Amino acid sequence: MPAAKRPAKPPTENSTARALLNFIDASPSPWHAVAASQTQLQAAGYKLLHERETWKLKLGGRYMVVRDDAALIAFVVGKTTADAGFRVIGAHTDSPGLRVKTKGASASNGYLRLATEIYGGPILATFTDRDLLLGGRVIVRDKNATDGIRTVLVRLDEALVRLPNLAIHMNRAVNEDGLKVHKHTGLNLLLATIDDKQDAPNAWLALLSKAAGVAAADVLGFDLCAVDAQPGAFFGQHQEFIAVRALDNLASCHAATLAMADAAPAAHTAMIALFDHEEVGSQSRTGAAGTFMQEVMARIVASSSPATDAMARAVAASWHLSADMAHAFHPAHTECYDPLHALVVNAGVAIKINASQRYATNASGEAFVVELARKAKVNLQKYVHRADLACGSTIGPINAARLGLRTVDIGTPMWAMHSCRESAGALDQENYVRLMQRFFV
Ligand SMILES: [Zn+2]
Known part of the structure; x- marks a missing residue:
């Protein structure tokens, strides 16, 4: 196993890790993450396109397109896309957790609570006894807007919510049996005190409409998502670690956005694609299994090359980095890792490999990233899940199969994936960005 490194000096306000924490703090929901990425790209000269309009793309032009507030594709139009193909970084904007139900507000025993539904596979126990922030989008009536509706992003910074634990005196076996949270009755967020005669749905609607x-x-x-309200932080003696919600996979969205902001015109088209719904299987209009990326790619190719085989040639020449987080070796649970393929935080970016194609990497993709990392002077590690444990998956195999893109799964190591508050090394984001920047050259 490689050795973990520590920062030469504590990370500053200008460090890439600090920028990552700021990006995540500004993104309590996938819709906020798309907006945060969009803001950074706009500052870097990316022009917003609309899917319903005709695009007039210029070679070397910088563009972005957002679908349903939840998925974003940005690109620099290549000089010869049909021959040089695409260089795509794919990532996902969503993270597992709790979503407020549409008629969730109810009053009982003097409390106004919000019922939630589980989104993806969160570690439920970690959502208890934490300050939870409600963030997301409200769709409002607006007669001047397209279709008469408009999206407003909201975050309820003051009205925090909570899932208080039962006292140990009523749950004596909690430390032996583990904390079990009932998926239907145990996930009602405590919002307010209320008189039982008051109208709970109206009280909730008043709060939401004000926001x-x-x-x-x-x-x-x-x-609306209920997420950890505590801002991201450094920890460890040398500030060598970070703790924040949704590292999976906003760390990849952030790194891809920074690399995209720096991308210069090249023969290939440089592209990032940030999808929603990875945590629930990607089968949606804004998920990787939808048509979004395919349609954007087709429009780019068609803008410069009318040949009927142009798209197929472009795809054959393309590379796709499926960027998603990886599991760091946990010193208290050594039995959960293959020691030959365990990852250490602050020791480099990981290539993720799985023979059953839960990750899309194969030997030629591995070789491509090894050479890329050498040129970028970025340390690499290689991850294979324990053979007797079920491996997770990513958007990599989906994009490889549906679009025919040569794909490599990469990520940086982290602990506590799908916890309410995850953790990782403070040095890895810098290397992640450098590798992605080199990919676009
Ligand atoms: Zn993920």
């Missing part, structure tokens, strides 16, 4: 800055009657729908 959205509209009249209650104009709130038509919402998507």
